[in-house]
Amino acid sequence: MGEEYVIKNAVKSLQKILHYFPIQSAILSEKEWNEKAHVNTWSKKEVVGHLVDSAFTNLQRYIRIQYQNTPHIVYDQDAWVKAQHWQELPVTDIITLWKVVNTQILHIWNNFPQAKINSLLNVSKDKEEMYTFAEMIQDYIDHCKHHIQQILPQMITVIAAVGQNNELGKGNDLIWHLPADLKRFKEVTTGHHIIMGRNTFESIGKPLPNRTTIIITRDKNYTKEGCLTAASIEEAIELAKSDSEIFIIGGAQIYKQVINNHLINRLDITHVHETFDADVFFPEIKSESWKEIAREDFKADDKNRYDYSFVSYLRK
Numbered sequence: 001m002g003e004e005y006v007i008k009n010a011v012k013s014l015q016k017i018l019h020y021f022p023i024q025s026a027i028l029s030e031k032e033w034n035e036k037a038h039v040n041t042w043s044k045k046e047v048v049g050h051l052v053d054s055a056f057t058n059l060q061r062y063i064r065i066q067y068q069n070t071p072h073i074v075y076d077q078d079a080w081v082k083a084q085h086w087q088e089l090p091v092t093d094i095i096t097l098w099k100v101v102n103t104q105i106l107h108i109w110n111n112f113p114q115a116k117i118n119s120l121l122n123v124s125k126d127k128e129e130m131y132t133f134a135e136m137i138q139d140y141i142d143h144c145k146h147h148i149q150q151i152l153p154q155m156i157t158v159i160a161a162v163g164q165n166n167e168l169g170k171g172n173d174l175i176w177h178l179p180a181d182l183k184r185f186k187e188v189t190t191g192h193h194i195i196m197g198r199n200t201f202e203s204i205g206k207p208l209p210n211r212t213t214i215i216i217t218r219d220k221n222y223t224k225e226g227c228l229t230a231a232s233i234e235e236a237i238e239l240a241k242s243d244s245e246i247f248i249i250g251g252a253q254i255y256k257q258v259i260n261n262h263l264i265n266r267l268d269i270t271h272v273h274e275t276f277d278a279d280v281f282f283p284e285i286k287s288e289s290w291k292e293i294a295r296e297d298f299k300a301d302d303k304n305r306y307d308y309s310f311v312s313y314l315r316k
């Protein structure tokens with residue numbers, strides 16, 4: 001794998017983590033943040049504390065590189081986390097700090113000339129200890145992902161685009177063309193399992209690249225190349241259970257069942273601010289059951305004909 005490719009992917013991964021971790025972690029209660037499986041293990045809050053420390057350590061490396069110093073830093077994780085008293089701070093403050101430090105790191109990843117970093121990284125290093133900028137940032141991403149998995153419960157997310165009256169589609173097809181929504185769908189679901197009803201699969205017509213497609217059908221003989229099939233929604237979720245995040249991508253029948261049967265904990269909705277003629281609808285998102293936790297509003301432009309909003313909800 002080329003270094004440019006690794007760096008480009010690491011930048012994308014960090015952007016995604018910075019956007020979604022604060023949203024996803026909002027699902028945890030105070031008790032869940034603080035409890036420890038054992039006296040000697042870290043609580044989830046201490047794990048976030050450790051993530052802040054490692055972000056600072058990583059940032060310091062780039063500052064040292066600027067001054068032509070070796071980036072090597074000695075860090076005793078346990079002693080440091082204990083000394084910081086992370087337990088006493090509100091978790092939202094710790095996460096905000098983590099996000100700010102990582103935003104600086106992202107800026108550096110995007111702007112440092114790679115060749116310069118590679119040569120400076122290896123100043124005064126033995127041959128076997130040499131590593132490249134690409135390896136260093138890949139290590140950092142793996143480290144973040146590892147700890148974030150320790151913090152977050154598995155997310156099962158419904159992802160849908162809905163019109164002003166909860167319209168979803170007509171004649172087994174979508175009723176609008178909104179490239180911004182398709183782009184976001186790709187960004188969010190890439191690398192994960194996507195679960196869909198048989199009609200939605202047939203409407204898309206093929207498995208989507210870089211995702212594991214699971215089709216739900218009552219037809220035991222139904223098979224499609226490159227896809228898994230499941231006889232129920234529960235079986236589909238079971239097939240995806242190793243994934244940290246599973247996406248339910250439709251259609252109307254499947255959305256209705258997963259929401260009514262409490263099988264999912266998050267909704268990622270693109271609200272399209274227009275009314276449409278439709279024959280399938282999304283269930284009403286009731287404010288007694290769902291809490292809005294993130295929102296981005298956009299105006300129509302050359303490529304996207306309608307105003308739209310990306311909104312995330314968590315079950316109350």
Ligand SMILES: NC(=O)c1ccc[n+]([C@@H]2O[C@H](COP(=O)([O-])OP(=O)(O)OC[C@H]3O[C@@H](n4cnc5c(N)ncnc54)[C@H](OP(=O)(O)O)[C@@H]3O)[C@@H](O)[C@H]2O)c1
Nearest residue numbers: 160161169172173197198199200217218250251252253254
């Ligand atoms: N706007 C959006 O974000 C969005 C997203 C996705 C889809 N859509 C639209 O939604 C429409 C399709 O939705 P839909 O409601 O017609 O179909 P669907 O939910 O995609 O699929 C329904 C099929 O899933 C299988 N199924 C459903 N519940 C099941 C269960 N409990 N156990 C086993 N199998 C089960 C059955 O397949 P068998 O008949 O094979 O047994 C059923 O016919 C299209 O217009 C599509 O464009 C819109």
